[in-house]
Amino acid sequence: MKARYLNICSVFAGLFLTLALFRVTAAKEVSYLSLADYTGPIAGLNVPADMGLSDFIKEINEKGGVDGIKINFIGIDTRYDVARAVSAYKRYRRTEKLLMVNSISTGIGKAVAGLIEKDKRAQIVPGDGEYQAHVQRTFLWGPAYQDALAATFDWIMEDWKAKGNAGAPVVGYLSWDNPYGREHLRGGQEYAQKIGIKLLPPEFFPPGTLKHDVYLTRLAKGGANYIHAGGVDPTPTNVIRDAYSLGLTKKIQFTTDYWGPTELGLGVHAEVLEGIVITSFFQRGEDAKANSFVTDMWKRNRGSMEKFNEVYGMGISWGITFVEGLKASVKAAGFEKLEGDDMYKAYQTLKGLDKKGIQGPCAYSDKSRRGSLEVKIYRITKGKALPISDWRTAPDAVSLHKF
């Protein structure tokens, strides 16, 4: 009987040792949660972005990680559904050393923000200016949406004057009827007024709208000289396709935001997109293809450049930021005590971080949640997205709005 008890004790002791060994060998790992869309309406851009991030992380891990710490990439397919993202965050929020959440949708970011605060963690979101107005634990990928719209308005004024026109142009705005679509105007509208642009009443339509003729016709009848088409590619491509069919692209200059036509839209509708202007915080088209840091990583991991999409570089930029944040947080807290709060603090020290030319230098600080301050203006010319400006600082439109 005594031997039997000793055997049972030794089994437990063995289990303890195995567990302890597992903890020692597997413990040096941190996690990154991407609440992404891989099979839903914005998958066309989200998939290449997370490919860039996961390739970057894979290569870091293959080289031994960050100070021996491996990064565990957790990608969840929300299919652009906020309820699914909230549920997924519930599932993963207690993951040990979950240091960052990427909420890929303005709606998801807003829904998860309160939980991120309670969990003393940090999240990154596309461009919701609310988090620059009320600085908390949510960081933006680049300048706020409203800053980028203001930069577009600046370009519109330059273009208007360069064409020999007097006064200010009339501008129309149409975008998705959701938090993303409305965010640009929360400060953007005030900026238009500030520089004298007459902004027509905005038009909103549900994602998935098949034809945009009604909205476009209303803006054209309102006297629009320029129309800013929002939505995630291929939506802007489809809006401009409809404008082209109506003959509007001949007399109205179309502009788009960060999610305007990429290789995705250009591959299908290059002809109708000719001449349109894109304001972007990350490199597009030929610029992205000329960035060897980005294209080499693509070739190493994905092979032929045939299916390359410039959003891949944006994913790499997320990875660069995360890795530098990890280095800073480990330096400050050490691995054993490392928590989401340490990453939150570390992100605030990344001001000036070089993003390998993919976007402007990091602008995160204790007072700034902007991922960078610069945008670049591109024009579709002969089926290619070519830069027509250098990097330029986007105006602060967030501060013009009362949140």
Added chain:
Amino acid sequence: MRSYRTAILFLAVIFTVVTAGCSGTMSPVSKAKATLEVVPAEIFLSPALIKSPVSFKGAGFQPNEMVSVEMVVPKGLEIKGVGKDEDAVGLAFGTADKDGNFSAAMQPTATLNWFFQVGWTPLLRPDFKQAKPLPPGIYQINATGMDSGIAGSSNLKIVPPPKQPQK
């Protein structure tokens, strides 16, 4: 002899606690019970659910906490976008009022993605040709307070669509 038993019991308890601690994805556990009502409790899948979606009402949650409503994925059922290791998919969410009551309705994306399992066209239209609607059956629905872990449960019955009258 008794000391051996005590030692084994002690080791077993410690082992359980340690292994539980290693499980990073544990949810807050609460014995408190909330109530949950699914409205309507019985449906058949039709496009009418986009305009008149399934909604949820609950009581007994912590005041002002976010409540996540999830459908338990039955074993063997694959749902587009949901990992095989995931046991539930979110359908809706809401915030409890000061009395701990909440209500929430499924958004069109949730109905399309999780009930119809549609595909999405390059034009961002739901593609019903790729749809794989949930099979008829009884599905468990859970509502969980995100702060308290207080949970309520109910069922949603999906029945086959009524047969079209023969012409």
